[in-house]
Amino acid sequence: MHLDGLDHANLRCRPRDLPAALAFYRDLLGLEEGPRPAFDFPGHWLYAGGRPILHLAARETVGPPEGPAHGASFEHIAFRARDLPGVRATLAAKGVRYAEAPLPGFPLHQLFLTDPFGLRVELTFDMTDPSNAGT
Numbered sequence: 001m002h003l004d005g006l007d008h009a010n011l012r013c014r015p016r017d018l019p020a021a022l023a024f025y026r027d028l029l030g031l032e033e034g035p036r037p038a039f040d041f042p043g044h045w046l047y048a049g050g051r052p053i054l055h056l057a058a059r060e061t062v063g064p065p066e067g068p069a070h071g072a073s074f075e076h077i078a079f080r081a082r083d084l085p086g087v088r089a090t091l092a093a094k095g096v097r098y099a100e101a102p103l104p105g106f107p108l109h110q111l112f113l114t115d116p117f118g119l120r121v122e123l124t125f126d127m128t129d130p131s132n133a134g135t
Helices: 015-028 084-093
Strands: 009-013 032-034 043-048 051-058 076-081 099-102 108-114 120-126
Touching: 009 015, 015 032, 015 043, 015 051, 076 108, 084 108, 084 120
Parallel strands: 009 051, 076 120
Antiparallel strands: 032 043, 043 051, 099 108, 108 120
């Protein structure tokens, strides 16, 4: 078996919560809405770099996930990001709280924030990229 990378994440929410999901992932984080199959339930596919990386699936009943053993869960979803100074300014202007976590020994800097559903979201910045200078 050979894996080439993570394809997408799926966030399931109630239809009435789709506007909050779009406000966070599309409007705040800048993912772009794109083509989505004609499923029989509402939702959106959000793209980055031309790829659909976050699927929003809306169902009226959202039960607990089936699967992980007790004591195990996915802790967060992470996105590669650019323009660390601009992202900080945007989050501050919108009153979005976040925590910073530079990675010792790696040229990476992380910001952690929480989406409208209480899920942790990581933004990872490559500090060798000039767009992330000015920190």
